[in-house]
Amino acid sequence: MMADRVCPLVLSATDPQPDVVLDARRLLCPMPIMRAEATIREMPSGAVLAVWATDPGLAQDLPAWCASHGHQFLGIKEQGRERIGWVVKG
Amino acid sequence: MNTDLETQKPRAALGLLSGGLDSILATRLLLDQGIRVECVNFHTGFCIQGHTGAMRNPEPGAKPARHDALHAAQLLGIKLHMIDIAEEYVKIVTNPKHGYGSNLNPCLDCKIFMVAKAWALKEQLGFDFIFTGEVLGQRPMSQRRDNLPHIEREAGVEGWLLRPLCALRLPPTEPEKRGWVDRQQLKGFSGRGRKDQMALAKQFGLRDYPSPAGGCCFLTDVNYSRKLQDLWHFRADRAYTIEDIVLLKAGRHLRPTPRFKVIVGRDETENNFLAGFRAGRWSMQAVELAGPLVLVEGHPDAEDLALACRLTARFGQGRHLAEVQVSIEGPGQQEMRLVTPLPAAEIPPEWYI
Ligand code: SF4
Numbered sequence: 001m002m003a004d005r006v007c008p009l010v011l012s013a014t015d016p017q018p019d020v021v022l023d024a025r026r027l028l029c030p031m032p033i034m035r036a037e038a039t040i041r042e043m044p045s046g047a048v049l050a051v052w053a054t055d056p057g058l059a060q061d062l063p064a065w066c067a068s069h070g071h072q073f074l075g076i077k078e079q080g081r082e083r084i085g086w087v088v089k090g
Numbered sequence: 091m092n093t094d095l096e097t098q099k100p101r102a103a104l105g106l107l108s109g110g111l112d113s114i115l116a117t118r119l120l121l122d123q124g125i126r127v128e129c130v131n132f133h134t135g136f137c138i139q140g141h142t143g144a145m146r147n148p149e150p151g152a153k154p155a156r157h158d159a160l161h162a163a164q165l166l167g168i169k170l171h172m173i174d175i176a177e178e179y180v181k182i183v184t185n186p187k188h189g190y191g192s193n194l195n196p197c198l199d200c201k202i203f204m205v206a207k208a209w210a211l212k213e214q215l216g217f218d219f220i221f222t223g224e225v226l227g228q229r230p231m232s233q234r235r236d237n238l239p240h241i242e243r244e245a246g247v248e249g250w251l252l253r254p255l256c257a258l259r260l261p262p263t264e265p266e267k268r269g270w271v272d273r274q275q276l277k278g279f280s281g282r283g284r285k286d287q288m289a290l291a292k293q294f295g296l297r298d299y300p301s302p303a304g305g306c307c308f309l310t311d312v313n314y315s316r317k318l319q320d321l322w323h324f325r326a327d328r329a330y331t332i333e334d335i336v337l338l339k340a341g342r343h344l345r346p347t348p349r350f351k352v353i354v355g356r357d358e359t360e361n362n363f364l365a366g367f368r369a370g371r372w373s374m375q376a377v378e379l380a381g382p383l384v385l386v387e388g389h390p391d392a393e394d395l396a397l398a399c400r401l402t403a404r405f406g407q408g409r410h411l412a413e414v415q416v417s418i419e420g421p422g423q424q425e426m427r428l429v430t431p432l433p434a435a436e437i438p439p440e441w442y443i
Contacts, residue, residue: 055155060154061161
């Protein structure tokens, strides 16, 4: 599966390479997580999802969602008002 | 472990988890009986969680914004199903069969709707019963003794809704009668006090739970309800869109005439947030001066737009200047205007919604 959007936050060579980038910018909590759930449902186990959001709650909610759903949380990077978090589907 | 004798699988319960202390404790009581638990949290569009944090600059020292139910699920080590019911929920808010609470909160209809939804999910997932963290008499509308059986009856789940925190004050439910749940290990809490819950939390070693003062939805908030009432009144229609109810959460709202209102951003984060809603609306902002982004809602005429520009200047850093340049953008047009900021004395208090 290919990334469906180019996210300017995925710049460094050390960032995880996502299979899918979910653009959840401007969505308020809990919509970024709900969209992530709908997106990851269509992905194979082991694939990497990147969630790109403006909601500051993502930093807390993405790891909590991963723990609750058995996915692996790889980390989060913030830049200005935007942040991107990476998840490996469990 | 409490198991299904035929399949040897543990009994499974689906709970409604708000993320508040009561629902956390109810879940723990069942987990401790060896029951397999998953929970559901419904997104109505009015949930308070983190929204204001996402719209405004956080207060110094404020806890980072987070979704309480998700964190409760993490704490409890259970799976949380997050379900968006915002569209269907419109009919509950606009036309509640059992009326509203002290603001525009249709708690009884809301509870019935959520319990029925949880039951449908329980059927789909193949669970045995459902439960909530309700405490008898804790809330005036939806947790009164005479309303609790009513909720189950109307939701079509009579006998199958367990309330672990106040079960001892209620008739035994089917899961108790069938021996799936040990009634002796449930509680008989009642009333508005929190002492029993705090003691149980301590016993469970729980510390990181949200304070009950946080509230669960904007519909119980008097200021929010006033804005929603205003929206319905001036549209002459009780319908709303998700965008409408999100915008009611942001900015200062002033209605100078029945034709229009303005939403005034209160800080940079809120301006950025409101900027995402400019499409299809008039918006304005002072040029080269710090100040709000202003959105105009309704059907303003030319005079109204001129007034909105003066209000924009009024709420910005140029409020004491003789003239301020304001950029105004509307469907398919953009222009600059030089306006006199509206003096504070010319803004009657009744404009503030
Ligand atoms: S406070 Fe809001 S979410 Fe809670 S029961 Fe009442 S209407 Fe429903």
